[in-house]
Amino acid sequence: MTKKILILDFGSQYTQLIARRVRELHVFCEIIPGHKPFEFTDDIQGIILSGSPMSVNDKDSTRPDLSPWANKVPILGICYGAQLIAQQNGGVVAQSENREYGRATIEVVKNDPLFEKTASTSQVWMSHGDSIQNLPENFIVLSKTAHIPVAAFKFTGYKNEVYGLQFHPEVTHSVEGSLILSNFLFNTCRCTPNFTPRSFITDAVKKINEQVKEGNVIMALSGGVDSTVAAYLIHKAIGKRLFCVFVDHGLLRKNEFEEVLESYHKTGLNVVGVKADKEFYSALKNVVEPEAKRKIIGKLFIDIFQKEAKKIPDVKYLGQGTIYPDVIESLPVHGQSETVKSHHNVGGLPEKMEVDLVEPLRFLFKDEVRLIGKELGIDPNILSRHPFPGPGLGIRIIGSVEPEKVKMLQEADAIFIHHLRESGEYDKVWQSGTVLLPVQSVGIMGDERTYEFTVALRAVTSIDGMTADWAHLPYDLIGKISNDIINKVKGINRVVYDVSSKPPATIEWE
Secondary structure, X not given: OOOEEEEEEOOOOOHHHHHHHHHHOOOOEEEEEOOXXXXXXXXXXXXXXXXXXXXXXXXXXXXOOOHHHHOOOOEEEEOHHHHHHHHHOOOEEEEEEEEEEEEEEEEEOOOOHXXXXXXXXXXXXXXXXXXXXXXXXXXXXXXXXXXXXXXXXXXXXXXXXXXXXXXXXOOOOOOOHHHHHHHHHHHHOOOOOOOOHHHHHHHHHHHHHHHOOOOEEEEEOOOOHHHHHHHHHHHHHHHHHEEEEEEEOOOOOOOHHHHHHHHHHOOOOEEEEEEOHXXXXXXXXXXXXXXXXXHHHHHHHHHXXXXXXXXXXXXXXXXXXXXXXXXXXXXXXXXXXXXXOOOOOOOOHHHHHOOEEEOOOOOOOHHHHHHHHHHHOOOHHHHOOOOOOOOHHHHOEOOOOOHHHHHHHHHHHHHHHHHHHHHOOHHHOOEEEEEEEEEEEEEEEOOEEEEEEEEEEEEEEOOOOOOEEEOOOOHHHHHXXXXXXXXXXXXXXXXXXXXXXEOOOOOOOO
16 A cells, blocks of 8 residues: 555645655655545555635634544644644634745754754745744744744644644745655655655556456547656556547647657557548637637547547546646636636546546646656657647637648747757757737838738746746747748748746746
8 A cells, every 4th residue: 555645735826836845755645625524544644734825714714623633643734734733722823913925034943853954044935924923832833933933833732743834845945845844754754755656657557457447448649748658557557458549630730640640650559540620620710719719629629539439349438648737727626726727638528428537647747747758668759748738729829720820830830849959948948839929010021011920939947837937048049930930931920939937927828
């Protein structure tokens, strides 16, 4: 039985980062909603309580009883979680006179295994309006800041150690945050660092076999990292009972359908290629609204899938390369999350196709997926490929989708990607793409006046896609790309570069 840390999510924007840091320390963890009851199992070695946009003093805030858990395993409360621990045991939490947002310096005032090997003073990241004003008996203050008397505490009133941190150890701005988390996992919870790509593959294959005891699995492939790694895992578990479909919706990059299909045929996977560009172009005609385009593409994708599924006997499951960013941007599965945009690879498919989902990567981040793929021996060219949205160029054409626009954008995008690869910048960038804007402007080519389209180049750097900064590409490279696109792609006479970060912008424009 794989041991794990349970993370209770109260709606914090940093909850997924807690999971990342725990897994980076090779300890398996699972995130569950903080507002729902759960069954305590013997594989849980510790519990971490996340932060929250709520106040513990709000009438509708989530306040589960912590005492049953604390008598079974250690608990670490972060920000809201720490305040919840204090309040439930007689402490006073109130709005701070000096609120702290951003960098702060803590001073360790009591030696404890939680702060083993840390400095006596350390930079941390604060994000709170409330603070713990008073602590009752059995609470020991471990650290403070210049503005608040309780930055960290230990509670000795339960069978196991219970800690609270007012700051966020999971963010990189907390310089010794990973060390503090490591101390909790290994000094307090006695975890074993055995969660590795190899162990994940072993567990994933076992779980797939347990789920797919009979019947076949159908799965869509796109040539991307997520679907490819998921397909390899499912194939490793059930072999030829996995049937893959690669749909050309006419919104892929230039020559992508042919190149990807050929690469899959070399892997031993059962893959069928389906040309459906005309159906998608027809359905998208005159559609401008982004969500409407996504939903049309998703619905037609389902219809084509249903048609292909009927050709395969005994299909009972749908395989998907869903990863964690897809989940939290699409469905409020962990409490008070807000839907940012719909993804056609999560939600909707099982209900319409009357199949169960097989999602071996559902709670992994993109960089973790790449490590799994490397362990599986997948072609490095596939693993290094930039993320590409399921709706494809349909959401990189702002406005109506037309075949002529698609061809124009494919040519411009191919030039962009070519220059990134040739310059050595491709592997430094997390995601890149070209966006066709519904903007025409005056230009001069030779002695002739032109009135043509504008494209925006988008390139970002990131670790997991949850946040991203615009890539600082060399000016001369951007100049070469612009010059090449304008000279070689008829219909485009202007190129701009997007310098927006996520947040507040998203990586894709639509």
